[in-house]
Amino acid sequence: MSLSINDVYKVARLARLGMTEQEAQTAHAQLLNIFGLIAEMQAVDTNGITPMSHAQDISQRLREDRVTEHNQRELFQAAAPQIKKGLYLVPQVIE
Amino acid sequence: MQWEIVIGLEVHTQLSTSSKIFSGASTAFGAEPNTQACAVDLALPGVLPVLNRGAVERAIKFGLAVGAHIAPRSVFSRKNYFYPDLPKGYQISQFDLPIVGQGSLTIQVPTTTAGQTYKKMVRLTRAHLEEDAGKSLHEDFHGMTGIDLNRAGTPLLEIVSEPDMRSAAEAVAYAKMLHTLVRWIGICDGNMQEGSFRCDANVSVRRPGAELGTRREIKNLNSFRFLQQAIEYEAQWQIDTLENGGTIQQATVLFNADIGETRAMRSKEDAHDYRYFPDPDLLPLAIDHEWIEQIRGTLPELPLSKQTRYVADLGLSVYDADTLTSSREMADFFEAALNEVPKEAKLCANWLMGDVSASLNREDRDITQCPISPAQLGGMLKRIADGTISNAAAKEVFKILWNEGGTPDTIIETKGLKQMSDVGAMEAMVDEIIAANPMQVAEYRSGKEKVFGFFVGLAMKASKGKANPAQMNEILKRKLAG
Numbered sequence: 001m002s003l004s005i006n007d008v009y010k011v012a013r014l015a016r017l018g019m020t021e022q023e024a025q026t027a028h029a030q031l032l033n034i035f036g037l038i039a040e041m042q043a044v045d046t047n048g049i050t051p052m053s054h055a056q057d058i059s060q061r062l063r064e065d066r067v068t069e070h071n072q073r074e075l076f077q078a079a080a081p082q083i084k085k086g087l088y089l090v091p092q093v094i095e
Numbered sequence: 096m097q098w099e100i101v102i103g104l105e106v107h108t109q110l111s112t113s114s115k116i117f118s119g120a121s122t123a124f125g126a127e128p129n130t131q132a133c134a135v136d137l138a139l140p141g142v143l144p145v146l147n148r149g150a151v152e153r154a155i156k157f158g159l160a161v162g163a164h165i166a167p168r169s170v171f172s173r174k175n176y177f178y179p180d181l182p183k184g185y186q187i188s189q190f191d192l193p194i195v196g197q198g199s200l201t202i203q204v205p206t207t208t209a210g211q212t213y214k215k216m217v218r219l220t221r222a223h224l225e226e227d228a229g230k231s232l233h234e235d236f237h238g239m240t241g242i243d244l245n246r247a248g249t250p251l252l253e254i255v256s257e258p259d260m261r262s263a264a265e266a267v268a269y270a271k272m273l274h275t276l277v278r279w280i281g282i283c284d285g286n287m288q289e290g291s292f293r294c295d296a297n298v299s300v301r302r303p304g305a306e307l308g309t310r311r312e313i314k315n316l317n318s319f320r321f322l323q324q325a326i327e328y329e330a331q332w333q334i335d336t337l338e339n340g341g342t343i344q345q346a347t348v349l350f351n352a353d354i355g356e357t358r359a360m361r362s363k364e365d366a367h368d369y370r371y372f373p374d375p376d377l378l379p380l381a382i383d384h385e386w387i388e389q390i391r392g393t394l395p396e397l398p399l400s401k402q403t404r405y406v407a408d409l410g411l412s413v414y415d416a417d418t419l420t421s422s423r424e425m426a427d428f429f430e431a432a433l434n435e436v437p438k439e440a441k442l443c444a445n446w447l448m449g450d451v452s453a454s455l456n457r458e459d460r461d462i463t464q465c466p467i468s469p470a471q472l473g474g475m476l477k478r479i480a481d482g483t484i485s486n487a488a489a490k491e492v493f494k495i496l497w498n499e500g501g502t503p504d505t506i507i508e509t510k511g512l513k514q515m516s517d518v519g520a521m522e523a524m525v526d527e528i529i530a531a532n533p534m535q536v537a538e539y540r541s542g543k544e545k546v547f548g549f550f551v552g553l554a555m556k557a558s559k560g561k562a563n564p565a566q567m568n569e570i571l572k573r574k575l576a577g
Contacts, residue, residue: 011370014175014176014177014368014370015175015177015184016177053170053192053373053379054373054375054377054378054379055375056378058378059168059378059379059380059381060146060377060378060379060380060381061145062145062146062147062148062151063114063119063145063146063147063148064148064149065112065113065114065147065148065149065150066113066114066119067113067114067119067120067121068114068119069114069118069119069120069121069131069133069134071130071131072133072134073127073129073130073132076129076132076134076137076139077129082239084236084239084241085128085241086127086128086129086130086243087128087129087232087236087241087242087243088129088179088241088242088244089236089239089240089241089242090179090239090240090242091238091239091240092233092236092238092239092240093178093179093231093240
């Protein structure tokens with residue numbers, strides 16, 4: 001699978017990343033390298049092997065259903081650019 | 096030519112855990128904005144999600160209740176999209192390896208004939224665990240949007256059906272059954288106003304037997320009435336569009352309840368490119384057989400099993416059985432009352448669905464807030480069944496039980512509501528009536544049978560309404576025949 005420069009722009013837009021042409025070129029070259037590595041791995045015969053979804057072959061520990069966090073709104077909102085009535089304010093988004 | 100409507104539902108049920116799915120913040124509804132959003136919910140750098148055992152248990156419970164396969168190993172994935180009420184830039188969900196596999200739900204669909212239903216099985220595709228997003232408030236902030244992240248990270252079980260429903264009525268019956276079931280097994284409070292149970296409906300139309308048509312998805316329907324209205328409007332809109340030579344474009348639409356119409360949302364063409372991939376922060380979820388069996392042991396008898404039993408063993412109609420199993424509390428009340436009068440299932444059902452339900456509705460209460468206990472109701476029904484009181488007197492007893500409490504037998508005694516079944520006394524009354532009304536007696540004997548009502552009226556009046564009507568009629572007929 002080859003990756004075009006337009007694919008790079010598309011992914012950047014979905015992630016809301018602004019990229020100069022130079023940055024896009026660099027990212028494109030880096031991503032092509034990664035794709036090359038993936039192609040190499042895909043050439044390996046993996047018949048009969050269950051795919052792993054995580055690099056560690058263990059399962060996750062669970063947490064008991066208990067409330068352990070208390071209200072720290074003031075602390076968290078001290079770092080917010082804009083707040084009002086306890087809400088974080090962001091540039092308007094309407095679908 | 097006919098059109099067939101094809102509907103599949105995706106239902107988001109909020110699981111009734113105390114804490115969030117990946118953090119220890121509270122899920123209680125109605126708190127001040129952002130007071131229940133901790134560092135994990137806010138996606139502050141360096142935090143890691145830890146899965147809530149209570150959420151997993153509830154998902155397993157649901158899977159068992161719909162006869163589904165529980166995945167011994169399931170995986171959490173990131174669903175990537177950019178929106179300010181989703182601080183991480185992705186929602187943790189499940190994609191190709193969900194916790195609950197295929198199952199099914201049997202529903203009773205009401206027909207246009209009152210009290211008539213037909214049975215249908217709806218297949219479930221899957222159910223998966225995921226986190227809810229925060230809330231955006233668009234009003235009053237001068238071009239800004241306010242974000243409340245209290246809801247971010249609330250555990251959801253998304254239940255996906257196959258496109259098995261063929262009318263709005265079937266979709267509503269399915270949604271109601273699901274709503275009953277999740278409350279029945281105690282995994283969701285079912286509060287639709289608070290958003291604990293939200294439906295998305297995928298609707299398409301086709302000629303019967305043809306391939307599936309292009310679907311449009313109606314988002315976020317939070318009442319059964321809106322679900323019904325939105326599907327009806329949407330299906331008609333699609334039929335009109337196709338009949339006028341148009342085509343349907345796949346789209347996400349919103350239902351405007353004020354004008355009763357669906358409208359496509361404006362979305363960029365790549366808005367739904369979610370780029371799912373396994374979340375490296377979360378290891379696979381392993382569920383062993385022992386855990387599943389332990390949860391199976393906690394499942395109560397399910398609505399469908401009760402319905403079948405009520406019809407087969409108690410001789411109730413499907414409609415009655417369906418109504419009595421509309422909630423676990425209702426079924427429990429019915430069974431407890433029936434315990435007092437085991438042979439009177441129909442009488443018990445009639446009173447519960449009649450006077451009890453009507454009185455509860457009038458006072459806007461549910462069955463758990465009924466001022467009359469199952470034992471009190473059952474005790475009263477026992478006296479109707481053994482002929483101690485008439486139906487009319489029972490209504491009087493019921494009113495007193497409802498307003499003042501007490502025991503049925505004491506009320507019957509102190510208010511003198513016992514039916515008169517002293518044959519001698521009744522015969523004496525009838526003799527007196529016959530002697531006092533020779534003209535009417537002559538009319539009756541000459542064949543004017545409708546005069547009989549006149550005598551019944553006099554007899555009931557003479558007994559102050561306490562005479563056993565069947566017995567009194569029998570005596571009147573015998574004496575009037577001469």
